[in-house]
Amino acid sequence: MNHGTNLHELIEVMRTLLGPRGCPWDKEQTFESLRPFVIEEAFEVVDAIDGGDPNALREELGDLLYQIVFQAEIARAKGLFGMDEIIDTIKEKMIRRHPWVFGDEEIGSESAEARWEEVKARERREAGTLSGVPLALPALLRATRVSEKAAAVGFDWSDAEGARRKIDEELREVDESETKEQLESEIGDLLFAVTSFARHRGIDPEAALRGTIDRFTRRFAVMERDVEAEGRSLKALDDAELDAAWEAAKSKLRATKNE
Numbered sequence: 696m697n698h699g700t701n702l703h704e705l706i707e708v709m710r711t712l713l714g715p716r717g718c719p720w721d722k723e724q725t726f727e728s729l730r731p732f733v734i735e736e737a738f739e740v741v742d743a744i745d746g747g748d749p750n751a752l753r754e755e756l757g758d759l760l761y762q763i764v765f766q767a768e769i770a771r772a773k774g775l776f777g778m779d780e781i782i783d784t785i786k787e788k789m790i791r792r793h794p795w796v797f798g799d800e801e802i803g804s805e806s807a808e809a810r811w812e813e814v815k816a817r818e819r820r821e822a823g824t825l826s827g828v829p830l831a832l833p834a835l836l837r838a839t840r841v842s843e844k845a846a847a848v849g850f851d852w853s854d855a856e857g858a859r860r861k862i863d864e865e866l867r868e869v870d871e872s873e874t875k876e877q878l879e880s881e882i883g884d885l886l887f888a889v890t891s892f893a894r895h896r897g898i899d900p901e902a903a904l905r906g907t908i909d910r911f912t913r914r915f916a917v918m919e920r921d922v923e924a925e926g927r928s929l930k931a932l933d934d935a936e937l938d939a940a941w942e943a944a945k946s947k948l949r950a951t952k953n954e
């Protein structure tokens with residue numbers, strides 16, 4: 696099994712595509728034009744992980760790696776940096792941020808995660824604790840990362856109960872909102888509090904919400920199909936009929952172990 700020794704072959708493929716006799720579309724691309732593809736490929740990696748299919752994961756990781764090589768070659772052509780510099784940068788960063796592995800430091804009673812955040816915070820002290828959270832992250836994931844980084848410097852509840860009480864507080868403020876602007880702000884506060892509670896309980900809120908959306912999608916598809924098989928439409932059903940159809944779809948999925 697190869698262990699990255701064929702990376703240079705992929706780089707050569709990319710250079711050919713960007714070369715004089717290469718692909719016109721590839722040669723037109725820029726960092727900015729490739730941005731949506733990087734995001735898309737990253738999410739397809741997540742989908743493959745969630746699907747539990749190692750073959751799909753291998754393929755999607757390859758697609759993501761291709762995007763990295765693509766941008767590296769654009770940068771090299773501009774005289775900015777290349778794949779070697781990218782690899783050297785991340786290699787040095789990993790060694791620097793694991794002094795308890797590559798150096799003489801001891802973690803002691805600290806967790807490796809807490810020590811990691813401490814090292815990162817020291818590196819980014821001038822920029823601020825929260826400066827390393829990408830603005831382009833999905834909002835729920837960004838909320839989780841922001842709360843994690845704040846917690847790493849002590850700005851956090853001591854336990855999950857504190858975070859849970861904050862949810863109740865934010866719910867009350869949602870109910871008390873008098874304008875649309877206030878309601879939007881308080882709903883945002885509520886969602887942020889939920890991510891903090893999830894973190895305290897060891898739950899990834901992004902993965903939890905993705906799972907809920909997937910379950911909802913499966914149930915809705917079964918409900919819609921069954922209702923239409925009866926010659927009816929969802930729009931024609933009243934609330935009680937919709938509830939009954941929804942529960943029937945859930946029961947059907949559970950019976951087939953697809954829930």
